[in-house]
Amino acid sequence: MDLISQFMENYKKKISFYETAGRLAASQVESALQAAGIRAMVTSRAKNPVRLKVKVLRRNAERIIPYKNMKEIYEDIADLCGVRISLYFPGDRGKAGDLVQDLFQVQEIRRFPEQSKTPTYNKRFSGYWATHYRAHLKEDSLNRTQQKFAGVRIEIQVASLLMHAWSEVEHDLVYKPMQGNLSDEELAIIDELNGLVLTGEIALEQLQLAGNKRVINKNATFSSQYDLASYLYNYLSSNFRREDVELRMGNIELLFKLISRLQMNSVKEIEPVLKSVKFEKDRRNISQQIIDQIITGSEKRYKTYQELRSGGVKAEKTAARAVSSFFASWVPLEALLNRLTYRNSPKTRGAFNINTLKRMGILKQDCISQIASLRKLRNVLIHDIEIPAPEEILKRAEEARELLERLTEELSGEIRRKPADSEDGFVSSPSDMPEHSNQQGNRE
Known part of the structure; x- marks a missing residue:
């Protein structure tokens, strides 16, 4: 006692x-x-x-x-x-x-x-x-x-x-x-x-199932992150085995804010995006991989997403400048690789796939490895998974800029440059990227 x-x-x-x-x-x-x-x-x-x-x-x-x-x-x-x-x-x-x-x-x-x-x-x-x-x-x-x-x-x-x-x-x-x-x-x-x-x-449980049926309707819109989450869980469960896709959903609220800002908050607008996502097993969660597909190659969308993700909180100035410098080089490089990947498949557009680039046989292995490394840095920076030292980010920014210049010159014969409304949808610069890439009919 x-x-x-x-x-x-x-x-x-x-x-x-x-x-x-x-x-x-x-x-x-x-x-x-x-x-x-x-x-x-x-x-x-x-x-x-x-x-x-x-x-x-x-x-x-x-x-x-x-x-x-x-x-x-x-x-x-x-x-x-x-x-x-x-x-x-x-x-x-x-x-x-x-x-x-x-x-x-x-x-x-x-x-x-x-x-x-x-x-x-x-x-x-x-x-x-x-x-x-x-x-x-x-x-x-x-x-x-x-x-x-x-x-x-x-x-x-x-x-x-x-x-x-x-x-x-x-x-x-x-x-x-x-x-x-x-x-x-x-x-x-x-x-x-x-x-x-x-x-x-x-x-x-029956009420939840009824709600799920409501949000999978082609004409349904998402009024909140809860509707969007219900739709995503149902879509992934119906189209993928659990062992194929790890259902780490991540920040669906942030994804909802992004698609709302871009006027994409409906089944009709988001379903084509989901069909084009590869859902790779890496450090990114489901929401981050969907966001990547939405913003790929578009400077405006990158800025919109970074604004929403930061919530108005400003990063340390030196780090912020380094990150900004990297994306200034990366986004046009990404847009170029997107156009290269899907130059013969205008209905299948979006973020480039490393394996597709390999199969195309246009780029050398060391170049593909460099692209993969740069995209890995892009992923951790855009989703704030980790922030390397500013000098390392600046070094990689210069690497991305030099690679863009080299590929632009080397691939000039591979990529036909046409206006954004041309038949194959390829554009001449990142700023001209159509806001309806992925055939989503999206509006900025």
């Missing part, structure tokens, strides 16, 4: 520490869910001291060897800090789980119901449906003053809003009764409520 009392006093001193860690984790989750177009409510909490003491006493009584020190207690109690993701639609549990595993260092996953666990009363229904993740905040997601929270173990519970509400009732009344054990009649009512919740989840 003395040890447990010491533990409780120690925990009360640290409770604000756990509350802050929970808020940090919840903030990361909430932002990521919104960006990914997943509707949910996110809350956090530190373990209530009264409930914690009851739990520690019970766990200690169940142990063959009682706790010997406070370290053992801290290691045994996994939910001192908790985050709850309450989904509007239970069908989003898998998507939310993927997002949690991207955001955090996940140590353990528990899925409910646990079939091997015998219920404490005679249930007719299956009980609690959820997934729990025991995880740590990633150090690179925290600033210098927040690094102390990286070691905190956080339990992240993912379930539907309905299921979370029912589980709270059952948890408090059945497993932690404050006013004595419940009668058989009360237990039966709780079980009946579980049946109603499970029925409600089925109804919510």
Whole structure:
């Protein structure tokens, strides 16, 4: 008892520490869910001291060897800090789980119901449906003053809003009764409520499916990132196997802002773009690969995207100038390679493909390797995956400029230069790139 009392006093001193860690984790989750177009409510909490003491006493009584020190207690109690993701639609549990595993260092996953666990009363229904993740905040997601929270173990519970509400009732009344054990009649009512919740989840799944059908209509427009996310998940699930395309959706909210600015926020406008994306397995997520296809070769669209992505926050001047210099060289080079790749296939336009360039046999291998390296830098810069040193960026900017000059001269006989409205759609300069490339009918 003395040890447990010491533990409780120690925990009360640290409770604000756990509350802050929970808020940090919840903030990361909430932002990521919104960006990914997943509707949910996110809350956090530190373990209530009264409930914690009851739990520690019970766990200690169940142990063959009682706790010997406070370290053992801290290691045994996994939910001192908790985050709850309450989904509007239970069908989003898998998507939310993927997002949690991207955001955090996940140590353990528990899925409910646990079939091997015998219920404490005679249930007719299956009980609690959820997934729990025991995880740590990633150090690179925290600033210098927040690094102390990286070691905190956080339990992240993912379930539907309905299921979370029912589980709270059952948890408090059945497993932690404050006013004595419940009668058989009360237990039966709780079980009946579980049946109603499970029925409600089925109804919510049907509602989600109905919404999916609405947004896949050819004439449908996307009114929010949630509509766009629903459409993209459905499109990718229908057209690709999971092992072929990793469904890391990324910032769908940013993609929605871009297509809205370009007046492309409809199924009719976005579907041709999706059909032309190769969906490569690299560091870019789905949204980034779609964005790349939309902005390729267009200086205006690059600037629009960078403006939206920065949110008005200005980068450090030296780095910003270096990045600007690189794109001033890269965008016209990219436009040239796009025209070269699709010079004989005007209906299949968009971002050039390295493998296609290889098969064409026009460029030497060292040139193709140089292009691949420059595009890799372009990807990390445009999506802010990482920012190399400014002098390195400037060096690569000069490399891209020199390559553009050399290819323009060498390929003058390969690429016919015609006005933007010509039969094959090739243009004479990046600034002339038609805003409806990819045959999207897009407007700036």
